[in-house]
Amino acid sequence: MVTSEPHTLQEGIEQAGHRLTYPRQAILDLVAQHPDGFTAEEVCAQLPQVGRATVYRTVKLLLDLGLVCKMTGPDGAPRYTLSVAGHHHHTLCVRCGAAADFQRCTVDLILQTLRAETAGVILGHRMEVYVLCPRCLEQEETTSSGSPT
Amino acid sequence: MVTSEPHTLQEGIEQAGHRLTYPRQAILDLVAQHPDGFTAEEVCAQLPQVGRATVYRTVKLLLDLGLVCKMTGPDGAPRYTLSVAGHHHHTLCVRCGAAADFQRCTVDLILQTLRAETAGVILGHRMEVYVLCPRCLEQEETTSSGSPT
DNA sequence: ACCGTGGTTGATACTCCGTCTCAATAATGC
DNA sequence: GCATTATTGAGACGGAGTATCAACCACGGT
Numbered sequence A, B: 001m002v003t004s005e006p007h008t009l010q011e012g013i014e015q016a017g018h019r020l021t022y023p024r025q026a027i028l029d030l031v032a033q034h035p036d037g038f039t040a041e042e043v044c045a046q047l048p049q050v051g052r053a054t055v056y057r058t059v060k061l062l063l064d065l066g067l068v069c070k071m072t073g074p075d076g077a078p079r080y081t082l083s084v085a086g087h088h089h090h091t092l093c094v095r096c097g098a099a100a101d102f103q104r105c106t107v108d109l110i111l112q113t114l115r116a117e118t119a120g121v122i123l124g125h126r127m128e129v130y131v132l133c134p135r136c137l138e139q140e141e142t143t144s145s146g147s148p149t
Numbered sequence C: 001a002c003c004g005t006g007g008t009t010g011a012t013a014c015t016c017c018g019t020c021t022c023a024a025t026a027a028t029g030c
Numbered sequence D: 001g002c003a004t005t006a007t008t009g010a011g012a013c014g015g016a017g018t019a020t021c022a023a024c025c026a027c028g029g030t
Helices: A009-015 A022-032 A040-046 A052-064 A107-117 A134-142 B010-016 B022-032 B040-046 B054-065 B106-119 B136-142
Strands: A068-071 A080-083 A089-093 A099-102 A120-132 B068-072 B076-084 B090-091 B099-103 B119-131
Touching: A009 A022, A009 A052, A022 A040, A022 A052, A022 A080, A040 A052, A052 A068, A052 A080, A068 A120, A107 A120, A107 B119, A120 B106, B010 B022, B010 B054, B022 B040, B022 B054, B022 B076, B040 B054, B054 B068, B054 B076, B068 B119, B106 B119
Parallel strands: A089 A120, B090 B119
Antiparallel strands: A068 A080, A089 A099, A120 B119, B068 B076, B090 B099
């Protein structure tokens, strides 16, 4: 059933029985170039030849196939990243939007505790950690010495 | 500076120097009756006399004052609950939307680990646990025996 | 090489959640 | 009672995403 793990987004799409059309190629290429995250509108802006609907459809497709995952910024802004492993969590830079993974799923520990306490059934979870990434942090420090707006 | 903890939403609003107008009263009353969560649109629907903008404004106000907190469903649907303690997390029933708290912030444990690993600075986090609450679970079981669909 | 099928596309309308605008209104201080 | 100011509400607007639907083009079969 599992026809060898897909190594690229292209392979993932094809293995799932979807056609690898030109617009999709373009989107996949762009996405692959932004391993630390992108927004759907960014893709739209950078691929004016491709229709908005197609961009959203393709992102949704990748989402459904588990090839990318969706994150939510502190303000609710959605953002997508390449999904390297199965289930994992991210840190999301509130300044530049860069995402990074953290596998160490200590989250499971919480869930175990919770499972014991909860009468219901735990179906899933979402965890987002908001950070200021090293690069942005540096900029912050450089800038803050000057005029405070 | 902290002028005695507010015990009701009303007090919270007044202590923050905001007027306790009739529309606000109505919203606060309604919200207080739904301790396990509500959506802005639900409030709008149940208070047709009150304008949509006012509902959203009031919810935002409560949010800013920390009197309610915002949750995000698995599909991204926003939902609000009364915020009893300072910082805490919820379980959110994917069926009925009922929210429950879990104080035990084992989350801190994750953050500690992460803090050691991350070069950047951790600013905040969000954790949502999706459950099927006991009531819905029961219904599920009762229903599932009958006609599927 | 040609054709038919149906998965895809893209323009556009629409939804949902929420914010902004702005004139009208209500609450408060004096 | 009046002026000041916060607040309201209708509706326009915005971002994110979905639905519609005719046109299209990728692919398998012949």
